[in-house]
Amino acid sequence: MLRKSFIPLIALTFLIGCTMFPGGPEEKEPERKKELSMGVRRKTVPEETPDKAKSLKELEDADEENTEVQHAAVHADITVSSTHTEHSGEQAASALVDGDLTTRWSSRYEAPQHIVIELDHAKNIQAINLHWETAAAKKYALLISDNGENWEQVTETTSDKLGPRVDRLSFNRLETRYLKFELEERLNADWGFSLYEIEVISDE
Numbered sequence: 001m002l003r004k005s006f007i008p009l010i011a012l013t014f015l016i017g018c019t020m021f022p023g024g025p026e027e028k029e030p031e032r033k034k035e036l037s038m039g040v041r042r043k044t045v046p047e048e049t050p051d052k053a054k055s056l057k058e059l060e061d062a063d064e065e066n067t068e069v070q071h072a073a074v075h076a077d078i079t080v081s082s083t084h085t086e087h088s089g090e091q092a093a094s095a096l097v098d099g100d101l102t103t104r105w106s107s108r109y110e111a112p113q114h115i116v117i118e119l120d121h122a123k124n125i126q127a128i129n130l131h132w133e134t135a136a137a138k139k140y141a142l143l144i145s146d147n148g149e150n151w152e153q154v155t156e157t158t159s160d161k162l163g164p165r166v167d168r169l170s171f172n173r174l175e176t177r178y179l180k181f182e183l184e185e186r187l188n189a190d191w192g193f194s195l196y197e198i199e200v201i202s203d204e
């Protein structure tokens with residue numbers, strides 16, 4: 001009789017214990033969530049790192065390839081016929097010669113337009129790379145001058161290819177201080193003319 005009466009008592013004691021001290025399983029819950037959270041972080045970091053490393057390496061390789069030349073127009077004086085800055089990414093004309101291929105200038109959404117670059121002195125130019133944004137020119141001319149007043153046309157370029165594109169103008173010998181780009185026709189009349197950079201390649 002005594003043994004049988006102990007059974008409900010033991011069961012009752014167990015139930016009271018669970019009610020008063022329920023912490024066992026719940027104390028472990030925060031640790032499990034922390035592990036999951038850390039697991040997510042560990043998973044995303046390796047996915048991002050190779051892309052960044054690759055792009056940095058590409059930039060370094062590009063720099064190494066360009067060690068024999070220099071961008072002779074970085075921070076040169078520059079004047080433009082107009083500037084449009086109302087849309088994202090559009091910056092002042094100085095973005096054309098800041099040595100940064102991610103910054104760009106845009107003209108107002110009209111044609112024609114022009115850009116004049118004044119080097120600090122006359123230089124022998126081997127090539128000019130025009131880094132067009134999507135709003136590239138369909139037709140434009142390059143003129144040179146020694147005094148910024150009397151101009152001589154050197155090239156005229158036409159292209160039906162929307163940007164981004166790079167037009168490379170190469171020269172046997174082109175010595176000048178002033179460069180003028182007459183932007184005559186647009187590929188898309190809804191936009192203006194937009195360039196990331198006018199890269200002037202000179203050995204001086």
Ligand SMILES: [Ca+2]
Nearest residue numbers: 095100103196
């Ligand atoms: Ca730029």
